Amino acid sequence: MTEAIWIFFAFTLGLLARGAGLPPLVGYLVAGFTLHGVSDELGMDTESSEILEHLAHLGVLLLLFTVGLKLKFRSILRPEVIGGGLIHFAITCLIFMPGLYLLLDIGSQEALLLAIALSFSSTVLAAKVLESKQELRAFHGRVAIGILIVQDLIALVVMSVTSGNTPSGFAVLVFALPLLRPLLFRLMDASGHDELLVLLGLMLALAIGGMGFEVVGLSSELGALLMGALLAKHPRAVELSNSLWSVKEVFLVGFFLQIGMSGLPDDHALLFAVIAALLMPLKGILFFVLLLVFRLRSRSSFLSSLLLANYSEFGLILASVALPQWLVPLAVTVALSFVLSAPINRLAHPLYARLARYIDPLESSKRHPDEQPVSLGDTRVLVIGMGRTGTAAYEELRQTESRLMGLDSDPARLKGHREAGRNVFFADAEDYNFWQHLDMPGLEAVILCLHDIEGKKIAARRLRERGFDGFIAAHTLHEDEVAQIRDAGADDAYLTMSETGVALAGHVNHHLNSGSRTPLPESLG
Incomplete structure (x- = not known):
């Protein structure tokens, strides 16, 4: 019976908080305070x-x-x-x-x-x-x-x-x-x-x-x-x-709920929360x-x-x-901060647009390496994610394609690629702002070699939203992810292990049919 009362109060006040544009946990705290006030009547x-x-x-x-x-x-x-x-x-x-x-x-x-x-x-x-x-x-x-x-x-x-607590020897x-x-x-x-x-x-x-x-x-x-x-x-x-x-x-x-039920806030707790x-x-x-x-x-x-x-x-x-005596004042403080912070964060981008002319001059003239703008210029083929798979794809394409670029979000990895003579730049393909400002006039094909499926889906979706109608290919380790990547906008997604098997078979066929294979000894033939 008591658990049913908890759920009822938590859901009702959480729903009211959400309806007011606040995180539901503000409602849960209020539900806890309410339950504390009526606990005797409800027989908890x-x-x-x-x-x-x-x-x-x-x-x-x-x-x-x-x-x-x-x-x-x-x-x-x-x-x-x-x-x-x-x-x-x-x-x-x-x-x-x-x-x-x-x-x-x-x-x-x-x-x-x-x-x-x-x-x-x-x-x-x-x-x-x-x-x-x-x-x-x-x-x-x-x-x-x-x-x-x-x-x-x-x-x-x-x-x-x-x-x-004192740790034991097994710690x-x-x-x-x-x-x-x-x-x-x-x-x-x-x-x-x-x-x-x-x-x-x-x-x-x-x-x-x-x-x-x-x-x-x-x-x-x-x-x-x-x-x-x-x-x-x-x-x-x-x-x-x-x-x-x-x-x-x-x-x-x-x-x-437990925090709210630990006690009702008094005047001192409310004053503390307001000052904070x-x-x-x-x-x-x-x-x-x-x-x-x-x-x-x-x-x-x-x-x-x-x-x-x-x-x-x-x-x-x-x-x-460590501070059980301060639990209620801090709970009210956290709840009040959520009440103020949640709506402000929903308006974060319009607020920045209004304040940009005042705060932009405060920027350092030397930008953070993760925020360098990337222009694709006349790039024809783009490889996103320069790990082992992306690097292999890049090297294969480099033999026939001169207008080739790679992107990766790991600054440490970029150094090695540039030392190897690859045209690789920093960019986070999962960052909405990157795609929002990207100029790609000559781009015809994109290979998605990101490790995370969410990154592949985001990149494919953003490319299509920007009007890119070229070919998008991706790889994945899991068969159930192929449909998800295609639904996000990719033309095709290939299973890494299957493609590896096809490539191995191709190497064997080439070796068998090249005419240069050394015959096996008769004793082993």
């Missing part, structure tokens, strides 16, 4: 609260596991991501801690932890905003998500330090986790695309990562994140994350300035900063571990 007991607490913990573990699935160090180990995230964190704590210490009359450690909780920005809100605008893979989206992952890692370190086994990656990859491949894949994710996040790390005295949150990170390089990591999305979201409803909300512009301005320092364009800096100018659910997770 201690056992039901313990169930909700357990569901909330599972939601947090799944959230961290899915963050780990996106933890690709190549996208994080960049100056603007690490530098921007760490410098902003340090400056925010240096500013917030003394103010909180003096104004709230609390201890220095408590003030520091509270400042840390307020320094984080919302991963959930940013991901939802970027997803709704199809900008998760845009340059400003990748920068924002990278900074958020840096913040999430900081939060985990702080939680591990403040939890007070050193954590360093051997990378040895499990081949086994985990095989399990991913064997799990298919249905419920077994979901169960694998739940087992790794909750059983091995969560419970396993607790057994050796380590943080279960850290375990869930690391198990996700071990799978981040698997081609189906995105599919696993998408499969767990609904399960994670349902459990996270319990987390926000007034500081949100300063938080965004600091991000904007730092990203400009790292040579991002004003547009990318502005859009990333808007995404990060809010407070985070990770602040609530930290508070649940």
Whole structure:
């Protein structure tokens, strides 16, 4: 009966929040506060609260596991991501801690932890905003998500330090986790695309990562994140994350309900939330300035900063571990920041258009290497994705085609291609802004050799939207992805393994029919 009441309140108020243009989790927090106010009348007991607490913990573990699935160090180990995230964190704590210490009359450690909780920005809100605008893979989206992952890692370190757990001697086994990656990859491949894949994710996040790390005295949150990170390089990591999305979201409803049910906000909590909300512009301005320092364009800096100018659910997770007395004020603060940030981010592009003439002059004259404009000029054939397959295609075409260009989003890879004399430039084919400004007057054919199927689909779709009517070919490892790539606009998609077999057979035929084959000895003939 109690669970039915939770679901009713969460759905009703979540739906009302969505109708008002706000993230549903604002409604879930309000539902929790409402349930706290009427808990006696509804007869909610201690056992039901313990169930909700357990569901909330599972939601947090799944959230961290899915963050780990996106933890690709190549996208994080960049100056603007690490530098921007760490410098902003340090400056925010240096500013917030003394103010909180003096104004709230609390201890220095408590003030520091509270400042840390307020320094984080919302991963959930940013991901939802970027997803709704199809900008998760845009340059400003990748920068924002990278900074958020840096913040999430900081939060985990702080939680591990403040939890007070003493690791056992078996905790050193954590360093051997990378040895499990081949086994985990095989399990991913064997799990298919249905419920077994979901169960694998739940087992790794909750059983091995969560419970396993607790057994050796380590943080279960850290375990869930690391198990996700071990799978981040698997081609189906995105599919696993998408499969767990609904399960994670349902459990996270319990987390926000639990926060609301921990107590109603009083006048002090409301005042704290309002003052913190007034500081949100300063938080965004600091991000904007730092990203400009790292040579991002004003547009990318502005859009990333808007995404990060809010407070985070990770602040609530930290508070649940280290600052339980501040959980309600922080919950109201996070909810209010979402109320303000969500509609502003929906208007981010029109806002930039209005402010461009004021903020564009602030750009560095030396652009970030990831934002160099690319002109295709008289290029006739374009290879997108210069990994092993793309390089092989490029080399084959180079024998007969002079108007050839390759594109890749890995700056480190570009250096090797240019040293080898290949005409390769930086461009992120999954970035909407790249296609929006692309000039391709002589282009006749495109080969998509991107590793990620989503990248292939985005590139094919954007090319067709720009009016390109030439030939688009792609390769894929999985037969069920062929139709998806064709539906996105490609003329054809070839199975990599099948084409490899055809090429091998062609080599054998050439060898057999060339007339230069050395005959086998008679004794072996």
